[in-house]
Amino acid sequence: xIRKYPEMMGAIPTYRDLEPIDFTADPPxxxxxxxxxxxxxxxxxxxxxxITVRCLMHLTKPRKLILFFCWKILAxxxxxxxxxxxxxxxxxxxxxxxx
Numbered sequence: 001x002i003r004k005y006p007e008m009m010g011a012i013p014t015y016r017d018l019e020p021i022d023f024t025a026d027p028p029x030x031x032x033x034x035x036x037x038x039x040x041x042x043x044x045x046x047x048x049x050x051i052t053v054r055c056l057m058h059l060t061k062p063r064k065l066i067l068f069f070c071w072k073i074l075a076x077x078x079x080x081x082x083x084x085x086x087x088x089x090x091x092x093x094x095x096x097x098x099x
Contacts, residue, residue, distance in 0.1 A: 018034075040072055041076040049076075
């Protein structure tokens with residue numbers, strides 16, 4: 001969708017925290033959220049979250065905690081997928097998104 005409609009980048013609130021960090025234009029809360037997203041999507045951190053969910057499922061059933069981790073894991077994979085897609089897109093050079 002981004003490839004077909006590049007002007008939509010920045011207009012979709014759901015993907016706003018997945019965009020590159022712009023220290024001159026982004027408000028501080030959004031910068032913090034973007035940094036947190038990137039840290040949670042790091043391979044080691046993501047693996048640790050997945051292990052944590054597996055352990056929680058076997059030890060006890062704290063449903064809210066498991067759901068919290070599952071949503072964070074899904075959001076991390078969404079960020080990874082978006083960045084891979086943008087890296088393969090010809091418009092990346094225009095935006096300079098995935099360096």
